[in-house]
Each structure stands twice: as C-alpha cells, then as structure tokens.
Amino acid sequence: MDKFLTKRPRSNESSVKDDNATTSSSPKRARVEFDSNNLVADPGLRMPIEKYDGNIKDEKKYGNQYRCFNPSWFDSFPWLEYSAEKDSAFCLWCYLFKPTTYGLQSGRDVFSKLGYNNWKNVISTFRDHEGNVTSIHNFAADKLELFKNPRQNVTQKISQHSSEMEVAYRVRLTAILDIVQFLLRQGLAFQGHDESSSSKNKGNFLELLYWYGARVDKIAKTLKANAPGNNQMTAPKIQKDLVHSCAEKVRSLIIEDIGDRIFSLMVDKARDISVKEQMAIVLRYVDSRGQVIERFLCVEHVTDTSSHTLKEAIDNLFAKYGLPLSRLRGQGYDGASNMRGEFNGLKSLILKDNPYARYVHCFAHQLQLIVVGLAKKMSIINDFFSYVIKIVNLVEASCKRKDALRQSQHENIVTRIEKGVISTGRGCNQETSLARPGGTRWGSHYYTILRLQMMWPAVMDVVGNVHDDGTNPDQQGVALGLIDRMERFEFVFILFLMKKVLGITNGLLQALQEKNQNIVNALDMVEGVKFKLQSLRDDGWDELLANVSKFCVENDIEMPNNMEERLLVRGRPRCEKQATTYLHYYRVEVFYSVLDMIMQDMNSHFSESTIELLSCISCLDPKQSFSRFDAVKLVHIVELYPEDFSKLDRMALVDQLEMYIYDMGKNVDFSSQGSIGELAIKLVETEKNLRYPLVYRLIELALVLPISTASVERVISAMNIIKTDLRNKMEDDFFTDSLVCDIEKDIFNEIDNEDILQYFQNMRTHRIQLAPLDHSSNKSGSSVSM
Structure with a gap:
C-alpha cells in the first residue's frame, strides 16, 4: 500500500489514538492519511474505514492534485483492464495476441506485462497505445476478430478458402450424407466385408458415391474438380461420424418427445453374430396426442450378463440422455433369472431406486412357457413334437426332396379339384412347403402342424420314396420309423389335438406382438383363451374324435374299431398286463390331461392375485x-x-x-x-x-405399463440383419447407431439435413466450418432419388 500512498505531515506528532482523533494545529479537520505500518492489530480497536478519505486507495498525488483510475475509461477503450492489486491499466488484446516481434513496437510491454499507472494525460497515452492501422495493438485486434469468428480463424485464413469453395464443400458433404442415409435405410454395408475403423476398403460407399456423382452434373463437378486430394470426405471415420450424427439426432427427437412424461423400460439381451452380448433398450410412453409409442434407444454391449452390470449400463444411459429414473413407471422383461430375480435381479435393483417402476412379466413369454411346460411335462406330447421335427428335417433335407414334395402336392390338388372336393379361386391352393418350427417361438409349431395336415399325402409319398429309393441304410431306417409312427392313430389324434390347442393360444400370442397393445386388451384376451379352453374340454371331445376318424379314413390309417376295446398301458411291462380302454386313454389320459395342465398353468401365470x-x-x-x-x-x-x-x-x-x-x-x-x-x-x-x-x-x-417385449425382440431380429457374417467387425458405437437409424425410420426420414450437418461440424474441428443456413431448404432424402 505504501507504494502509491503519500503520507502528509501531521501538525502534532502523536498518532491516531481513538476514533475522534483530529489535528491540534488547525481548526479545520485535516485529511486522515492511512499508514499500513501503524495499523492496529486488534480489529476491535481499529479506526473505521469510512473515517478515511473515500478515494484514498486509488489516488496518487501529482503536485497539489490527487488522481486515480477513472471507471468511465472502460466505455471509451473496450480493450482496457484495471488491476486493483497493482493499481495499473492493461490491454487485454495485446496480452492475448501480441507477437514476440513486430516492428519497432515489439519491445513495448507496458500494457501487456508491466502495467500503466501514471494517471496524468491518460487519454492521450491510451490513444498513442492504439496507434495507426499498422500498430501492434491493431494487429492484436485483428487476431481477436479472427478468434471470435470461427469461420475466419487462422486455419481458414491460411487455407484461403473462397466462398465458392465453401459452397462446393457443402454440396459435396450433402452428397456424402445422402449416400450415408441411403445405406442406413437399406441396412447395407459401408465398406463391404470389413467394417472396422482401420479398414481402407470403401466398398458400397465409394461405388454409390461415383454413381451419385455421375447422375448429377453439379455434384460430379464438385467431386472431380473442387475437392482437394486429402479432403475427399470418404474416409471410414467421416462415414461413422455422419452415421453417429444421424443417430444422435434421432435419439434427441425421441428424448424431446418424451419430455417430462412418465415412461416404461423394456430390456432384452442376446448375442450378435460376433458372439458379443448386447442389451437392447426400448422405451414406452404416451405422446402428446394420446398415442402409445415404443421407441428403440440403443443396444449396449455388456461384458457379462449379471444384473449389476445391466443396471450400471442403464444408469449410464439414463444419465447420458437426461432421462430421470424417477419418471420410470414400468419394467418389462422376458422372465430370465437375472432380469426378474426377487433379490438381485435387474427388476429388484431398479425397484430399490424407484419403488413405482412396476414389473410386468412379458405376457407372450408367459404363454410360451405354458406350451413349453406342457411339452416337457407330458412325455406323449414331447414325443410327438420330436417326431414332427424329424419329419420336417427328412423332407426338407435336399432340393430334390423339396421339389418332389411340391410336385406331389400339386398332383394331389389337381386330383381333388377334378373330383370337386376343393374349389378353385384367387388365393386358393397356393404352392407351399413344410414350415420348420423355431426353437424359441412355439407359435411356429402351429403352422408346422397345419401344413403337415394339409400336405399329409405328399409328405407320406416323399418319406416313402426315401425308404424305397434311398441308398443310405440309416436314412432308410429313419424313414421306416417315421412311416410307422405317422400311420398310428395315436399320432393323428395328438396332431389334431395340438392343432386345436395351439390354434386357441396362437391367436393370443399373435395379438400380444402388436405395438399398440395395452393391459386391458391383453387381460380380455387371456380370459377369452381360458374360456375357449374350458369350452373345448367340456364340449369338444365328440367333434375332435369325429375329425380324427374322418382323416384316418381318408388316408387309410388304421383306427380302433371300438373305443371300448382294451388297450395295454404304454410305458409298462407287458408281464404286468395293465390295460385300459381306448376311450379312457385318449379322452382322460390324453385329452383331459393336456387341457387341464394348460388351464392350470394359465391360471397360475395369469392369476388375479399376481395381476x-x-x-x-x-x-x-x-x-x-x-x-x-x-x-x-x-x-x-x-x-x-x-x-x-x-x-x-x-x-x-x-x-x-x-x-x-x-x-x-x-x-x-x-x-x-x-x-x-x-x-x-x-x-x-x-x-x-x-x-x-x-x-x-x-x-x-x-x-x-408394458405387456409384451415384442418391440425388443424385433430389435434383436434386426441385429442379425445389420450385423452379418461379413460385417462382424463393426464397432459397438457404429453398430448401435446403424440400428437406431434402421429401426426408427419414421423419425430418421423427417430429420433435416442441415441439422445433421451442423451436429457433424460440431463434433470436431474440420478444415471448413459451415455456417448454419438461414432457413431449412434441404430435407432428408435429398433432391435426387436414390
């Protein structure tokens, strides 16, 4: 403080002793000067600061006048800064951008380093510092303008890009974006067999680029003439950045549409073609129009399938996109133990953070568990399905057998039309083949049974030909066993019974796959299935037996002459001679047992207490x-x-x-x-x-509240379309971005190209910085139809 405060001599040599101290030699009150050396240590005994002169800290004495820094100078000199510590003025522009050597002024560091504190003739000094147009200060001012305007930064100035080059760059980048969008919509590969970041193969992308340029003269010129050799915009990194920009814009619109509404979470996991465990995440909410919307957000690669790992991945995702867990009101999973576990499952971990996120076990999965449980619990049903799969595998084993099956079916249809058994018409009697049942989709078994019944004579012909003309004894033995099994009354009876049962449950299974399905409709359909199964048990025996008997007569299958005849019990030694009647076996032990078991499981999975x-x-x-x-x-x-x-x-x-x-x-x-x-x-x-x-x-x-994970299962199916054997090197980010654009096409098609380009430009520094357009004139899909 002593540097810039001048002490005035006192009329008496005594120091200030109390708050009312005054000089003794003058009737007027003298200026009270501040002396830091005489500052009282005890703050309670110090003289109040307001007793000192108000400007004493900033004033300096020049002759008989006191001067200090004037804040009004800030208005006249925008570069000006003031340091209270040093009581000095500085120039911000020179501090930031003053070069080390610049003519005669290169050595003047007063306003950039040392500071100026001579408050006499300040205005003229400041003017002199600014100087003429070639001064160091104005050079720093130019640098500041370039810094504030990214489009006119140093790199841009050095490159000397003209406005025509910027227009050409925009046209070229838009053409690249159009090709990226086309490949995303079609689910096609960008770089052929190698989609890794280190790949140098341009594949489909480069071919489309040349084709696109050849169709549009303006873009062709841009591609050939105006693109520097090292700025072709065809590198895999550029492609992936554009894909990421597209996906992020889709996600941002989804998050914006959700807003602060409540939503539900649906999760399922599966392995992709490269044997990576992927977790698909879908959100369900009600939009502003009252419509139920299910949107795919992403797939997350998880190192293991533990519930804690899944929970951590979901938390990170919610934090990234600003989705509050407190707004979560429902969870929907397929029933796996790490998902629905009562203590450490994903459901329980989420409920600990949000007790209002109600868990609903996927209705479609519960229905599948009922049918699967039936096959596992009843040996006769399990045995029937195992033989059905063997029949399909034998008949569909080669192209020759498939052709023979179609030809035999064609001849049977022609014969039945000539006899007037079946009628002709549009859409009738179409060529078909046996449907292979899916391992996880028991609904597919229903269509296998339908086609096996419809094509029974043709299937028998093909299996018979394999037995008669086959050169492989093993295949001949298999064919003989299948013929023996198919010509049994028991096999035909189970065929018609399962056709009836699966026909009832398959309607519910298909309805549960709809996106716009809700809880009430699902409950109504469940009650309807229970009612139909009960009706079949009470009144369906006679009709079922009549249909089986008619089928056996038409296909020369031996059947019991009298249902009251005795029948040895299967699965017991003949020496024990345990027997029952045909009627009791097929009606009680098969018909009633199958329906009772299904209805019991239906009541267990869809009971009033659990829902x-x-x-x-x-x-x-x-x-x-x-x-x-x-x-x-x-x-x-x-x-x-x-x-x-x-x-x-x-x-x-x-x-x-x-x-x-x-x-x-x-x-x-x-x-x-x-x-x-x-x-x-x-x-x-x-x-x-x-x-x-x-x-x-x-x-x-x-x-x-979700009732089915059908949307998540659709995502898992799409995973196998996007990530194929030839694209198994796709990075996880590129994979999930491609999936988002492919699945959410309705949103992706409505995004403006300019929004995608600006997001792409802001991802990292590019050679040319595109300025935003004043209006959105280029919609997604470009002016040239691909």
Missing part, C-alpha cells in the same frame, strides 16, 4: 359403455402411486371420477371406443384430458 394392479386398470376400459368402471379400484391405483398423486389429488379424484363417468356415459363418441388407447386419443382430440387431468393421468399409467 392386481392390472385388474384395477381394467376399470378404465370404455367397452360396453364403461361397464367395468369401478371408482373404488381406481382410487386404489392412486394409493399405489403417491409420487404421481398427492393427498389433495386423491381427494379431488373421487369427485372428478363421478363427473367423468357421467360425461363419458352420455357421450356416444366415448362409450363406443374399443380400447383405452382409442379412448386416450379421443380425450386429447376433444381436450377433455384438460378437463379431467387426474383421470387422464390414470389412463397414461394404464397405457405405459
């Missing part, structure tokens, strides 16, 4: 003029979600439900709706969702 919340939600169903409406159950739902409904909301909901059901009941447009989904859309269209906000919030909860 209490879903049963309450069904009270919102508008069918039959809201016949299921129950205000007590709906209020119970509110009690399960205190996060969404406050205590005041619960009180208000009772009155709102009364007005709601009165309004809906008298309005035909609402009471005639077929599902809760249609009701939600109608409420939004008529803006009644604003009139009944609490009821609409209940409807959102009902629609958000």
Whole structure:
C-alpha cells in the first residue's frame, strides 16, 4: 500500500489514538492519511474505514492534485483492464495476441506485462497505445476478430478458402450424407466385408458415391474438380461420424418427445453374430396426442450378463440422455433369472431406486412357457413334437426332396379339384412347403402342424420314396420309423389335438406382438383363451374324435374299431398286463390331461392375485359403455402411486371420477371406443384430458405399463440383419447407431439435413466450418432419388 500512498505531515506528532482523533494545529479537520505500518492489530480497536478519505486507495498525488483510475475509461477503450492489486491499466488484446516481434513496437510491454499507472494525460497515452492501422495493438485486434469468428480463424485464413469453395464443400458433404442415409435405410454395408475403423476398403460407399456423382452434373463437378486430394470426405471415420450424427439426432427427437412424461423400460439381451452380448433398450410412453409409442434407444454391449452390470449400463444411459429414473413407471422383461430375480435381479435393483417402476412379466413369454411346460411335462406330447421335427428335417433335407414334395402336392390338388372336393379361386391352393418350427417361438409349431395336415399325402409319398429309393441304410431306417409312427392313430389324434390347442393360444400370442397393445386388451384376451379352453374340454371331445376318424379314413390309417376295446398301458411291462380302454386313454389320459395342465398353468401365470394392479386398470376400459368402471379400484391405483398423486389429488379424484363417468356415459363418441388407447386419443382430440387431468393421468399409467417385449425382440431380429457374417467387425458405437437409424425410420426420414450437418461440424474441428443456413431448404432424402 505504501507504494502509491503519500503520507502528509501531521501538525502534532502523536498518532491516531481513538476514533475522534483530529489535528491540534488547525481548526479545520485535516485529511486522515492511512499508514499500513501503524495499523492496529486488534480489529476491535481499529479506526473505521469510512473515517478515511473515500478515494484514498486509488489516488496518487501529482503536485497539489490527487488522481486515480477513472471507471468511465472502460466505455471509451473496450480493450482496457484495471488491476486493483497493482493499481495499473492493461490491454487485454495485446496480452492475448501480441507477437514476440513486430516492428519497432515489439519491445513495448507496458500494457501487456508491466502495467500503466501514471494517471496524468491518460487519454492521450491510451490513444498513442492504439496507434495507426499498422500498430501492434491493431494487429492484436485483428487476431481477436479472427478468434471470435470461427469461420475466419487462422486455419481458414491460411487455407484461403473462397466462398465458392465453401459452397462446393457443402454440396459435396450433402452428397456424402445422402449416400450415408441411403445405406442406413437399406441396412447395407459401408465398406463391404470389413467394417472396422482401420479398414481402407470403401466398398458400397465409394461405388454409390461415383454413381451419385455421375447422375448429377453439379455434384460430379464438385467431386472431380473442387475437392482437394486429402479432403475427399470418404474416409471410414467421416462415414461413422455422419452415421453417429444421424443417430444422435434421432435419439434427441425421441428424448424431446418424451419430455417430462412418465415412461416404461423394456430390456432384452442376446448375442450378435460376433458372439458379443448386447442389451437392447426400448422405451414406452404416451405422446402428446394420446398415442402409445415404443421407441428403440440403443443396444449396449455388456461384458457379462449379471444384473449389476445391466443396471450400471442403464444408469449410464439414463444419465447420458437426461432421462430421470424417477419418471420410470414400468419394467418389462422376458422372465430370465437375472432380469426378474426377487433379490438381485435387474427388476429388484431398479425397484430399490424407484419403488413405482412396476414389473410386468412379458405376457407372450408367459404363454410360451405354458406350451413349453406342457411339452416337457407330458412325455406323449414331447414325443410327438420330436417326431414332427424329424419329419420336417427328412423332407426338407435336399432340393430334390423339396421339389418332389411340391410336385406331389400339386398332383394331389389337381386330383381333388377334378373330383370337386376343393374349389378353385384367387388365393386358393397356393404352392407351399413344410414350415420348420423355431426353437424359441412355439407359435411356429402351429403352422408346422397345419401344413403337415394339409400336405399329409405328399409328405407320406416323399418319406416313402426315401425308404424305397434311398441308398443310405440309416436314412432308410429313419424313414421306416417315421412311416410307422405317422400311420398310428395315436399320432393323428395328438396332431389334431395340438392343432386345436395351439390354434386357441396362437391367436393370443399373435395379438400380444402388436405395438399398440395395452393391459386391458391383453387381460380380455387371456380370459377369452381360458374360456375357449374350458369350452373345448367340456364340449369338444365328440367333434375332435369325429375329425380324427374322418382323416384316418381318408388316408387309410388304421383306427380302433371300438373305443371300448382294451388297450395295454404304454410305458409298462407287458408281464404286468395293465390295460385300459381306448376311450379312457385318449379322452382322460390324453385329452383331459393336456387341457387341464394348460388351464392350470394359465391360471397360475395369469392369476388375479399376481395381476392386481392390472385388474384395477381394467376399470378404465370404455367397452360396453364403461361397464367395468369401478371408482373404488381406481382410487386404489392412486394409493399405489403417491409420487404421481398427492393427498389433495386423491381427494379431488373421487369427485372428478363421478363427473367423468357421467360425461363419458352420455357421450356416444366415448362409450363406443374399443380400447383405452382409442379412448386416450379421443380425450386429447376433444381436450377433455384438460378437463379431467387426474383421470387422464390414470389412463397414461394404464397405457405405459408394458405387456409384451415384442418391440425388443424385433430389435434383436434386426441385429442379425445389420450385423452379418461379413460385417462382424463393426464397432459397438457404429453398430448401435446403424440400428437406431434402421429401426426408427419414421423419425430418421423427417430429420433435416442441415441439422445433421451442423451436429457433424460440431463434433470436431474440420478444415471448413459451415455456417448454419438461414432457413431449412434441404430435407432428408435429398433432391435426387436414390
């Protein structure tokens, strides 16, 4: 402080002793000068700072005048800075951009390093510092302008890019983007057999680039003339950056559409073609129009399949895209132990963080478990399906046998048409073949049984030809065993029984695969399946036996003459001579046992106690003029979600439900709706969702809860299309970005090209920086049809 404060002599030599100290030699109060050496250590005894002169810290004495830094100088000199520590002025521009050597001014470091603190003739000094147009200060000012304008930075100045070159760069980059979009929409490879980042093979990308340029003269010129040799924009890194830009724009629109709405999480995992464990993530929510939307977000590569690893991957994903876990209201998995485990499963880990994320076991998977359990528990059904698979494998083993099967089926159809057994018409009697049953999709067994029954004579002919004309004894033995099995009454009986049972459950299985399916419709279909199975058990025996008998007569299959005849029990030694009647065996031990086991499993998996919340939600169903409406159950739902409904909301909901059901009941447009989904859309269209906000919030909860993981399974199927044997070196990021663009085509096709280009430009520094266009004139899909 002593550097710039001048001490004035005092009239008396005594120091300041109290707050009211004054000089003794003058009637006027003298200026109280500050002496840092005499500063009292005890802060309670110090003289208040306001007793000193207000400008004492900033003033300097020049002759008889005191001067200090004037803040008004900031308005006249935008480069000016002031250091209170040094009581000096500095130039920010010279500090940042002053070169080491620049003419005669190169050695003047007063305003850049030392600081200027002579407050006399300040204005003229500042003017002199600015100097003329060639001064060091103005050189630094030019550098500052280049720094503030990225499009005119140093690299741009050195490269001397003209405006024409920038236009050419935009045209070329847009052409590259169009090709990237085309390959993404078609799910095609970019670099042929090697999609790794180190690959130098351009593959499909380069071929399309030349084809594209050849079709458009303007782009052809750009490709040939205006692109520098090291700026062709065809490197795999550029391609992957553009793909990532496309995928991120798709994800951003999905996240923007979700907003602060509640949503559900659906997860499934599978191995891709390169034997990497991938976790597919799909979000389900209700949009602003009241429609149920399921959107694929990404696939995450997980090093192991433990529940903690899956939970960590989901947490990282939610944090990356700003999805709050507190808004999660539902979980849907396929029932794997690491997913639905009661203690350490993914379901339990999420419930610890958010107890309102209700778990719903995939309905379609539960239905498959019922059929699979039937095959495993009953040896006679398991034996039947094993022989069906052997028949399909034998008949479909070679092209020659497939051709023989088609020819035999064609001849049988012609013969039956000539006899008038079947009629002709458009779409009738189409050429077909046996459908191979899927290992994880038991619904496919239904179509295998249908085609086996329809093509029975042709199948018997092919199997017989294999036995008669085969050169391999092993195949002849297999064919003989299959003929013996197929000509048994028992095999035909199981064939018709499983056709009937799978026909009932297959309708529910197919309906559960729909994206717009909701809880109430699923519960209705489950109840319908239970009713049909019970009806089949009570009244279906006679019809089934009649159909089996008719089929056996038409195909010369031996059947019991009298159902009351005795039959030795299968699976027991003949010496024990345990026998029963044909009627008791096929009706009680087979027909009743199969149906009882299926209905027992249906009641176990879809019981009222396990789906209490879903049963309450069904009270919102508008069918039959809201016949299921129950205000007590709906209020119970509110009690399960205190996060969404406050205590005041619960009180208000009772009155709102009364007005709601009165309004809906008298309005035909609402009471005639077929599902809760249609009701939600109608409420939004008529803006009644604003009139009944609490009821609409209940409807959102009902629609958000997932009932099937069909959308996730579609993603897993698409994984095998995008990542094939030839593309098994794809990096994980490139793989998931390609999947997003392929699956969410409806969003991808609507993204403006300019948004993608700007995201691409901001990812890293490029040789040319494109300025945003004033208006969006280039929509996705480009002006040239691919």
